[in-house]
Each structure stands twice: as structure tokens, then as C-alpha cells.
Amino acid sequence: MMIRLFWIAVALVAAVAAHAAFVLFVPGYMFSAEIARMTRAHGVNTFFILPVADQARLFPGLPRNGVTGICLFDVTDGGVTLSANLPEGFWVTTIYSDKGETLYTVNNRQSGSDAFNVSLSRAPGFIEMLVQSTDKERPEIDSGWTVQSPEPQGLAVVWYPLTDAALREPVAQAMSGTRCGRTVSPSQ
Numbered sequence: 001m002m003i004r005l006f007w008i009a010v011a012l013v014a015a016v017a018a019h020a021a022f023v024l025f026v027p028g029y030m031f032s033a034e035i036a037r038m039t040r041a042h043g044v045n046t047f048f049i050l051p052v053a054d055q056a057r058l059f060p061g062l063p064r065n066g067v068t069g070i071c072l073f074d075v076t077d078g079g080v081t082l083s084a085n086l087p088e089g090f091w092v093t094t095i096y097s098d099k100g101e102t103l104y105t106v107n108n109r110q111s112g113s114d115a116f117n118v119s120l121s122r123a124p125g126f127i128e129m130l131v132q133s134t135d136k137e138r139p140e141i142d143s144g145w146t147v148q149s150p151e152p153q154g155l156a157v158v159w160y161p162l163t164d165a166a167l168r169e170p171v172a173q174a175m176s177g178t179r180c181g182r183t184v185s186p187s188q
């Protein structure tokens with residue numbers, strides 16, 4: 001009887017561990033796999049409008065009646081700037097790590113402007129943080145919106161919900177003016 005109870009307990013612990021592993025790691029892995037697929041199709045540091053089917057696959061929780069533009073960024077070799085000029089109305093911009101962790105979110109009301117820049121860069125390591133702590137007083141470090149990613153790659157998403165599906169094409173056209181590319185330093 002004790003042996004049977006032991007194996008039931010082992011089975012329960014294994015089931016809980018498998019479920020926890022699935023819940024914790026599979027969504028991030030699937031997000032990373034989807035980003036890798038899109039990177040092969042569109043490249044990195046390029047902004048593009050997602051087709052409705054890709055939007056539904058990558059963001060199943062978003063209503064399909066909207067326009068989603070994304071930039072698959074890679075900050076391995078330096079900073080990337082997202083320069084958006086969006087149509088007037090409600091929009092949300094979210095920056096994700098390649099594991100699907102939200103790094104930054106802003107909407108039209110919080111920003112106060114439909115035209116903005118977000119500077120993306122790699123988050124410093126522990127030693128770099130210690131060295132940079134004395135540089136924090138320099139004003140050029142804190143100019144504009146800056147997002148530091150713990151991962152070298154990530155995803156910048158601009159979502160513009162629509163009240164009418166017929167508006168998709170004009171809004172997508174207006175959003176396609178958004179740019180995502182390597183940050184050019186003033187000395188270049």
C-alpha cells in the first residue's frame with residue numbers, strides 16, 4: 001500500500017512539474033519561434049504591417065478588427081530607433097523581449113503626440129551598470145524615450161484598433177510611414 005501511495009505522489013509531483021514547465025516556458029518559446037519565422041520573411045530592424053492571419057497567430061488576444069505593425073529589432077551591434085508617425089486616434093505601442101516579456105508600453109493619451117521616437121538598446125550588464133551609475137548626471141543619457149532590452153532581439157508593436165474594417169487600408173497606409181532602423185550617432 002505504501003509503495004502505491006509513493007508512486008501516486010511521484011506521479012502527481014511529475015504532473016505538476018510538467019504543467020508548470022509548459023505554462024512557464026512554452027509561451028515564450030512559441031513567441032520566439034514566431035518571431036524567428038517572421039524575421040526570415042521580413043528581416044530585422046524593418047517595420048511592416050502584419051497581415052490579419054499573422055496578427056491572429058502572434059496576438060490571439062487582440063481583436064482582428066485593427067491594424068498591427070511590427071519591427072523585429074536586433075540590438076546586438078548597436079541601438080535601433082523606432083520612428084512612428086501615426087494617424088490621429090487611439091493606438092498602443094508595446095516593446096517586447098524575444099521571450100514575450102513586456103518591456104515598455106505607451107498609448108496615444110500617455111504620449112501626447114502621434115509622432116514619436118523610441119530608442120532601443122541592449123540593457124547593460126551588472127559591471128556596465130556600476131560604471132554607468134556615475135554617468136547618470138549627464139543630460140544626453142536621459143533624452144527621449146529609451147527602452148533597454150535584456151535580450152539582443154525583441155519586437156516593437158504598434159496596434160491601432162478600428163471601429164470599421166473598411167478603414168484598415170487607409171490606416172495601414174498611414175502607419176506604413178513608420179520606420180525602424182539602426183540608430184545613427186551624431187558623429188556619423
